[in-house]
Amino acid sequence: MKTHVAIVGAGPAGLLLGHLLRAEGIECVVVERQTGDYVLGRIRAGVLEAITVNLMERLGLDARLKAEGLVEEGFNLADGERLIRIDVANLTGQTVTVYGQTEVTRDLMDAAPERGLPVLYGAGDVALHEIESDAPYLTFTHEGRQERLDARFIVGCDGFHGPSRKAIPARVAREYERVYPFGWLGILADVPPCNHELIYANHERGFALASMRSHVRSRYYVDVPLTEKIEDWSDERIWDELAIRLGPDAAAQMTRGPSIEKSIAPLRSYVxxxxxxxxxLLCGDAAHIVPPTGAKGLNLAASDVHYAAQALTGFFKAGDADAIAGYAAKALARVWKSERFSWSLTKLMHRFPDDGPFERAMQVAELDYIATSRAAQTSIAENYVGLPV
Known part of the structure; x- marks a missing residue:
C-alpha cells in the first residue's frame, strides 16, 4: 500500500487530521491498533475550545455538535466559602462548548467512509521505519496479513503509549515531566448537573470538579491518593464526598444516581x-500530556492537528518544505503555554501532600486576588477559552 501521509492512531486527533487532509485532496490512511468500538468506549474530556469547534465547522461535521453541545459563557472556582465566577464571554468575547470527546470521535468516525478516509482498525504490531528518510513506512498486521504502508510522511497520533514517539532516536529526544501525587476519581452518571457551569473546588478535604456532558448527564471528580482503589469507592461514598467538597449550595442542587462509569486517572504534565x-510529526498525547485541570488535552491535540494540516498542505500543494520544518516550533509554542496554565490551575486548586501553612496561605491569597481582580480573571479566561493559533 502507498499513500502520501500515514496516520498512526484513530482517536480524535488522527481522524481530525485525516479529514482535514482529505478535504485538501491529500491521500492519507489511518492505522489504529484497537477496534472502533474500543475507541468509542474511551471516556474522555468534553470542554471544547474555539479551535476544536472551528475545525469541525470547517469540515462540515458540526451538525450534532451544534444541536447537542452546551455553550458555556463562564465557569467557577470555589474556595470553600464562595463561588468565584470567571465570566469568560464578557472578558474575552468567546465561549467554550461542552460536547464529549467520544461524540467528536463518533462524528469523525461516521463521516470517514463517505469522505474517502480509509481507517484500518485492529492493526497489530505497528512499527515505524526509515523516519529519517524521504520514504518512511509502516509495517503492521491486519486481518491476519502482514502489511506495509509506504508514505512521504508519518504522523503519530497514537497517544502516550504508542510506537510513534519511541521511533525518534534517543540522541535527539528531550523529555520534561511532572508527576502529581494524586489522581482524579471520576464518576459519570445520567443525572442533571448541579450547576449550569463547571465548578472547580478547593476544599480542605481535597479537590472536586462538577462538570457535565449534557443537560441529563454529569461528570464529577474528586482527587484521591494514588494508592486508592476504585473498588473501595462505592457510588454512595463518592456522592457523599462530592457534597462535602463542592459546598452546601452545589450539594443542594446535586442529583445522585447510579454510576455508568468510574475510574481513577493519574495526573502528569509531560512534553x-x-x-x-x-x-x-507528532500530534496530541504522543508528544504531550496535560493534567485535566482546565480541559486542555483534546484542544491541544486539535491545535497540533491544525498546524500539522497546514504544514502538510503547504508541502503537497505548494512544495513548501519550510512549512514542515516550522511545524514543531509553532506547535510547541502553544503546547508550553497550555502546559503552564494547566500546571498553575492544578497547583491552585489541589492540596499537595508536602504543602504546609505557607503554601495554603498562598492559595488563599491567590484565590482572593482572582475574586477581586478583573485583570486576573481576564488572564484565566483567555487561557481557559484557548489561546490564539
Whole structure:
C-alpha cells in the first residue's frame, strides 16, 4: 500500500487530521491498533475550545455538535466559602462548548467512509521505519496479513503509549515531566448537573470538579491518593464526598444516581521534544500530556492537528518544505503555554501532600486576588477559552 501521509492512531486527533487532509485532496490512511468500538468506549474530556469547534465547522461535521453541545459563557472556582465566577464571554468575547470527546470521535468516525478516509482498525504490531528518510513506512498486521504502508510522511497520533514517539532516536529526544501525587476519581452518571457551569473546588478535604456532558448527564471528580482503589469507592461514598467538597449550595442542587462509569486517572504534565524528526510529526498525547485541570488535552491535540494540516498542505500543494520544518516550533509554542496554565490551575486548586501553612496561605491569597481582580480573571479566561493559533 502507498499513500502520501500515514496516520498512526484513530482517536480524535488522527481522524481530525485525516479529514482535514482529505478535504485538501491529500491521500492519507489511518492505522489504529484497537477496534472502533474500543475507541468509542474511551471516556474522555468534553470542554471544547474555539479551535476544536472551528475545525469541525470547517469540515462540515458540526451538525450534532451544534444541536447537542452546551455553550458555556463562564465557569467557577470555589474556595470553600464562595463561588468565584470567571465570566469568560464578557472578558474575552468567546465561549467554550461542552460536547464529549467520544461524540467528536463518533462524528469523525461516521463521516470517514463517505469522505474517502480509509481507517484500518485492529492493526497489530505497528512499527515505524526509515523516519529519517524521504520514504518512511509502516509495517503492521491486519486481518491476519502482514502489511506495509509506504508514505512521504508519518504522523503519530497514537497517544502516550504508542510506537510513534519511541521511533525518534534517543540522541535527539528531550523529555520534561511532572508527576502529581494524586489522581482524579471520576464518576459519570445520567443525572442533571448541579450547576449550569463547571465548578472547580478547593476544599480542605481535597479537590472536586462538577462538570457535565449534557443537560441529563454529569461528570464529577474528586482527587484521591494514588494508592486508592476504585473498588473501595462505592457510588454512595463518592456522592457523599462530592457534597462535602463542592459546598452546601452545589450539594443542594446535586442529583445522585447510579454510576455508568468510574475510574481513577493519574495526573502528569509531560512534553516531548522535538515534535518533528525527519519525516515523522507528532500530534496530541504522543508528544504531550496535560493534567485535566482546565480541559486542555483534546484542544491541544486539535491545535497540533491544525498546524500539522497546514504544514502538510503547504508541502503537497505548494512544495513548501519550510512549512514542515516550522511545524514543531509553532506547535510547541502553544503546547508550553497550555502546559503552564494547566500546571498553575492544578497547583491552585489541589492540596499537595508536602504543602504546609505557607503554601495554603498562598492559595488563599491567590484565590482572593482572582475574586477581586478583573485583570486576573481576564488572564484565566483567555487561557481557559484557548489561546490564539
Amino acid at each position: 516531548f521534544e522535538p515534535m518533528r524528526h525527519g519525516s515523522l
